[in-house]
Amino acid sequence: MNKNILCIGAGYVGGPTMAMIASKCPDYRVTVVDINPQRIAAWNSDNLPIYEPGLDDLIRATRGKNLFFSTDVEEAIRENDIIFVSVNTPTKTFGAGAGMAADLQYWEKTARQILENADSSKIVIEKSTLPVRTALAMERILNSQANGISFDVLSNPEFLAEGSAIWDMENPDRVLIGSRETDRGREARNAIVEIYARWIPRERILTTNIWSSELSKLVANAFLAQRISSINTISALCEKTEADVAEVARAVGMDSRIGAKFLNASVGFGGSCFKKDILNLVYLCRFYGLEEVADYWERVVGINVYQQERFIMSMLTAMFNTLAGKRICLLGFAFKANTGDTRESPAIFIARRLAEEHAEVVISDPKALGNARLDLAGIDGAFHYVEDPYEAAKGCHALAVMTEWDLYSSLDYEKIFAQMDKPAFIFDGRNILDHKRCFEIGFNVYPIGKPPLTHFEA
Numbered sequence: 001m002n003k004n005i006l007c008i009g010a011g012y013v014g015g016p017t018m019a020m021i022a023s024k025c026p027d028y029r030v031t032v033v034d035i036n037p038q039r040i041a042a043w044n045s046d047n048l049p050i051y052e053p054g055l056d057d058l059i060r061a062t063r064g065k066n067l068f069f070s071t072d073v074e075e076a077i078r079e080n081d082i083i084f085v086s087v088n089t090p091t092k093t094f095g096a097g098a099g100m101a102a103d104l105q106y107w108e109k110t111a112r113q114i115l116e117n118a119d120s121s122k123i124v125i126e127k128s129t130l131p132v133r134t135a136l137a138m139e140r141i142l143n144s145q146a147n148g149i150s151f152d153v154l155s156n157p158e159f160l161a162e163g164s165a166i167w168d169m170e171n172p173d174r175v176l177i178g179s180r181e182t183d184r185g186r187e188a189r190n191a192i193v194e195i196y197a198r199w200i201p202r203e204r205i206l207t208t209n210i211w212s213s214e215l216s217k218l219v220a221n222a223f224l225a226q227r228i229s230s231i232n233t234i235s236a237l238c239e240k241t242e243a244d245v246a247e248v249a250r251a252v253g254m255d256s257r258i259g260a261k262f263l264n265a266s267v268g269f270g271g272s273c274f275k276k277d278i279l280n281l282v283y284l285c286r287f288y289g290l291e292e293v294a295d296y297w298e299r300v301v302g303i304n305v306y307q308q309e310r311f312i313m314s315m316l317t318a319m320f321n322t323l324a325g326k327r328i329c330l331l332g333f334a335f336k337a338n339t340g341d342t343r344e345s346p347a348i349f350i351a352r353r354l355a356e357e358h359a360e361v362v363i364s365d366p367k368a369l370g371n372a373r374l375d376l377a378g379i380d381g382a383f384h385y386v387e388d389p390y391e392a393a394k395g396c397h398a399l400a401v402m403t404e405w406d407l408y409s410s411l412d413y414e415k416i417f418a419q420m421d422k423p424a425f426i427f428d429g430r431n432i433l434d435h436k437r438c439f440e441i442g443f444n445v446y447p448i449g450k451p452p453l454t455h456f457e458a
């Protein structure tokens with residue numbers, strides 16, 4: 001087998017993962033292709049299509065040496081025998097399963113394109129997140145022609161988180177590779193293990209049957225999101241009882257059986273995958289007649305909507321039951337810090353709901369204003385986009401922290417307070433500010449899951 005690797009799909013996963021493989025395996029030639037020419041042009045420029053700490057350096061070190069970005073999908077299929085597929089698998093918006101099931105059309109088109117252009121046997125690796133048993137459909141499509149060429153389908157889901165993608169890929173908790181338990185399947189799997197073993201200790205490279213691998217990816221995201229929804233339900237109870245959700249999370253998380261991570265109460269989780277993957281899991285459970293199981297997981301998404309709506313209602317009631325005509329500054333629009341990605345960001349929901357209340361919304365973010373404009377383009381309302389947080393906050397009645405960017409915890413809130421309308425409010429959707437200090441400056445402060453600090457008489 002030659003040492004050529006192809007990845008179809010040059011998105012948040014395809015670009016960074018292949019850059020990492022290229023950097024760790026200098027003897028492999030890695031090609032990334034996409035049907036979107038603007039995206040490929042951006043990968044070939046100094047202005048990469050995504051923001052991710054450390055990515056610029058990684059691309060600079062590999063691009064043009066053993067990492068190449070191209071739009072020539074067909075030629076690339078002919079030239080490569082190991083093909084990762086990292087195309088998007090969004091929630092279906094039409095027909096059966098609309099709003100729940102994964103839309104597999106991009107994956108299937110890719111499989112057919114591989115079949116049409118392959119003139120030698122290939123290993124095809126699912127890097128995209130897919131419903132369990134997708135590999136079976138892929139095998140049936142790929143092996144549908146009696147032309148002497150064979151295809152082995154593997155599952156190698158990606159666990160990186162945006163904002164820390166480079167670190168996550170360099171130091172993964174595990175790499176998961178699923179295959180058929182046949183000699184051919186195991187042989188194909190070993191070829192992929194060999195790539196990751198260049199920098200990842202063998203004991204962290206987990207090999208399983210292909211269905212376990214596909215399902216584990218959905219389950220990992222469901223468990224992570226479930227923790228956030230769990231702590232967010234407790235934040236609601238804390239607000240009623242004067243308990244402090246951060247203290248509760250700390251006390252609970254110190255139990256090593258529970259663990260401390262992913263217990264930060266927030267305005268809600270965002271990102272392109274948690275909601276989509278849980279809904280996909282729910283759809284699968286219903287498909288297999290497991291209604292109770294489906295209902296259980298569906299509540300994780302339901303609680304996330306509840307938490308965002310709760311945040312809006314807290315703003316509305318705190319600000320004297322009307323937001324009409326009030327100017328509200330959203331600090332952050334990305335779905336988490338250190339990314340420009342806004343897919344499913346709670347900030348979209350909050351901005352839309354504020355507009356429905358006839359508030360004027362000023363949006364600030366160091367990396368996500370371009371995406372924010374696109375997200376809100378079709379929505380009726382007064383939206384302003386101002387990168388400098390001091391300028392953005394000027395003349396506002398309230399600040400609402402949407403994203404946990406470090407920069408927001410070190411702003412000069414005295415200066416900001418002086419230029420705001422009074423009484424001035426802070427709604428900290430990420431619990432990252434020094435609430436006591438902000439209160440002392442004069443703000444009325446509403447954290448998540450902690451008693452508010454206000455200057456009003458009870």
Ligand code: NAD
Pocket residue numbers: 008009010011012013014033034035036039073086087088089106109110127128129130158159160161162272273
């Ligand atoms: P993305 O939308 O950023 O990128 C997907 C790319 O695939 C797009 O550029 C699109 O143009 C391209 N594409 C679609 N059809 C194609 C075709 N037929 N030929 C060539 N290119 C095609 O998506 P993403 O965020 O990179 O996610 C990809 C997959 O990885 C999804 O299944 C997602 O669930 C999963 N995943 C994402 C993350 C993440 O952090 N974003 C993490 C783990 C797993």
Ligand code: UGA
Pocket residue numbers: 129158159160161162163221224228261262263264265266267268269270271272273274335336337
């Ligand atoms: C998540 C998973 O963490 C990755 O393992 C997975 O590969 C990826 O989804 C995927 O499949 O796409 P990502 O969505 O990039 O990664 O980022 P996370 O760090 O998981 O954060 C998701 C959301 O939860 C963010 O909005 C974040 O602010 C929020 N969050 C996270 C909380 O509200 N509280 C927490 O304690 C942690």
